[in-house]
Amino acid sequence: MAGKMSHKKFREMNDHLRKGGVLIICPAGKLANWSLSGLQEHKWNPGFLQLAMRNNAALVPIHITGANSKIYYLTATFWRQLSNMMVIREALRHHGKTMKINIGQQIALSSFKEYNKDLSAAANVCLTHLQSIAKNGPAMLDTIAPQELEPGKEELISAIEECEILRQFEDGRKLVIYRCNTNRTSPIIDELGRLRERCYRDIGAGTGNDRDNDVFDESYYHIILWDPSDVEILGAYRVMPVGEQLAQHGVTGLYSNSLFKYHDNAYSCLEKCVEIGRGFIQKPYQKSKVLDYLWQGIFDFIKRYPDYKYLLGVLTIPGAFPEKVQKLIISFYNIYFSSTADFCTPIALFTAENVQDDTPFCGEDFRADWSMLNHLLREEGYELPWPFKQSAKWFSPADRRFLHSQKMILLIR
Incomplete structure (x- = not known):
């Protein structure tokens, strides 16, 4: 060079x-x-x-x-x-x-x-x-540290075959739901952690460990898209009816509580939420129908809980993103996705100054500001992570509050 x-x-x-x-x-x-x-x-x-x-x-x-x-x-x-x-x-x-x-x-x-x-x-x-x-x-x-080599698939295939099938598609792929609920070693949990770490490293958000697993993997449900021909988990989301988890494990049983501390006024709303998150899609499949398939699985799961009214999700800005890029994302989402509800406090608050004072967004035209955000990020050499893009699809110009208009509580860290 x-x-x-x-x-x-x-x-x-x-x-x-x-x-x-x-x-x-x-x-x-x-x-x-x-x-x-x-x-x-x-x-x-x-x-x-x-x-x-x-x-x-x-x-x-x-x-x-x-x-x-x-x-x-x-x-x-x-x-x-x-x-x-x-x-x-x-x-x-x-x-x-x-x-x-x-x-x-x-x-x-x-x-x-x-x-x-x-x-x-x-x-x-x-x-x-x-x-x-x-x-x-x-x-x-x-x-x-380097990730370990991909293990053999025999145990994983057997474990997937024992899972409940949520939906089967014409291309042979199928959505399954899995819950470990045990302290024993699980080939599915291990593989989810390995793939999660690989995908998150691609956007600068990996843990640096062989696998990205946490204590919540054992008690949460996992919606998994499996491809029998490729013998691969193409993508997955972790879901949990919050009311059920609160009854069994209390607020400390919630993944979102490890990142945000809930106020007392939050519980009446939390009990009606289904928490989703920790989603990933393997890179070779990110431009296919995998994301649509996963959301079909999420909605199939939610139908089982008719009393639950909201989706609760945490989006993480990769730590490898420079401060300027983080400020752009936070500024945009503060304008269009903030809520008047004050029911939680982030544990690690973003501390950069003048996030809103020097914002390039007008705040009156969602489509124009959305194009501006993606243009400015690409100028810096970055792409908006796909979970952020997915959440933006639910924007409603009639009411800019996720909590009220879109049946979703979005927490960004």
């Missing part, structure tokens, strides 16, 4: 990453120089960080231990063009030899938040991080 890159080349690299491709980049753009202190790496071009952040791509550091001949470095000192012609000769010199390669853990993109727009400084820290882990030293940046 040497010199200034053309817009065309940068766009091609972005497109390649968006399609799930892999890029191998040498940020210095040229081979190291020899100095009195040993090999000296050239300054890194921060373009690789721009690519990673724009596409929320996995950033994996790789260190190759090795050196060229003294003749090469001597030539490079006085005549760079001639040394460039010697590169192939130097590569052939290592033919048949063993190379030592250190592959580090994925670097968390959230590590670069403190650098704001000073990507050159962030690139320098990346270089220091790579040099440190290559010598078995401490990591300079936060890392994400």
Whole structure:
């Protein structure tokens, strides 16, 4: 990655990453120089960080231990063009030899938040991080552990076949409902956690663990879309009639209560809610009918509880999103989806200043502001997560309060 890159080349690299491709980049753009202190790496071009952040791509550091001949470095000192012609000769010199390669853990993109727009400084820290882990030293940046390999499917298939079928589709896919309700190991819960972690990492919201499971997985219901031909869980949502959960486990049994503390005046409404959330769709299937299928399953489930009037959901803005992007999302949803009801307090309050003061949204034209939001996010290299897009489909211009008009309570963190 040497010199200034053309817009065309940068766009091609972005497109390649968006399609799930892999890029191998040498940020210095040229081979190291020899100095009195040993090999000296050239300054890194921060373009690789721009690519990673724009596409929320996995950033994996790789260190190759090795050196060229003294003749090469001597030539490079006085005549760079001639040394460039010697590169192939130097590569052939290592033919048949063993190379030592250190592959580090994925670097968390959230590590670069403190650098704001000073990507050159962030690139320098990346270089220091790579040099440190290559010598078995401490990591300079936060890392994400790799997920374990996909397990065998025999136990999962058997467990899925025992689930109640909610709906079967013409393409062979089927919606099933599952509830663990036990402390024993469950192949379905394990697989949901593994896929959830993979999907959330794609939008910068992973936990960094092998699986994204929590204590609520055992008692909640899970609506799962299963594809027998692909032998895959394509997507899932977690649901729970709140009144039922309150009766059995109290308010601490609610996932939403771990993120928002409910006031006393909330309970009469909560008892009529069905909580939904923790949804995911595997990336290869996100542009198919999977989301529509899952919502059909959710509504089939809700029909079993005619006394329940509301949906309750928590939407999470990925932590890897920069503050400017988070402010845009919060500003838009504050304008169009806020409620006069005061029945909860967020545990981790978003503290950025002037969220509404410098908003680009007029607040009077939902469609225009919706287009503006998505345009501004794409300018920053980000996409609105699909659960936010789904909730926006339920906007009613006659009444901007979810609580009253759309039968849904939406909590955003």
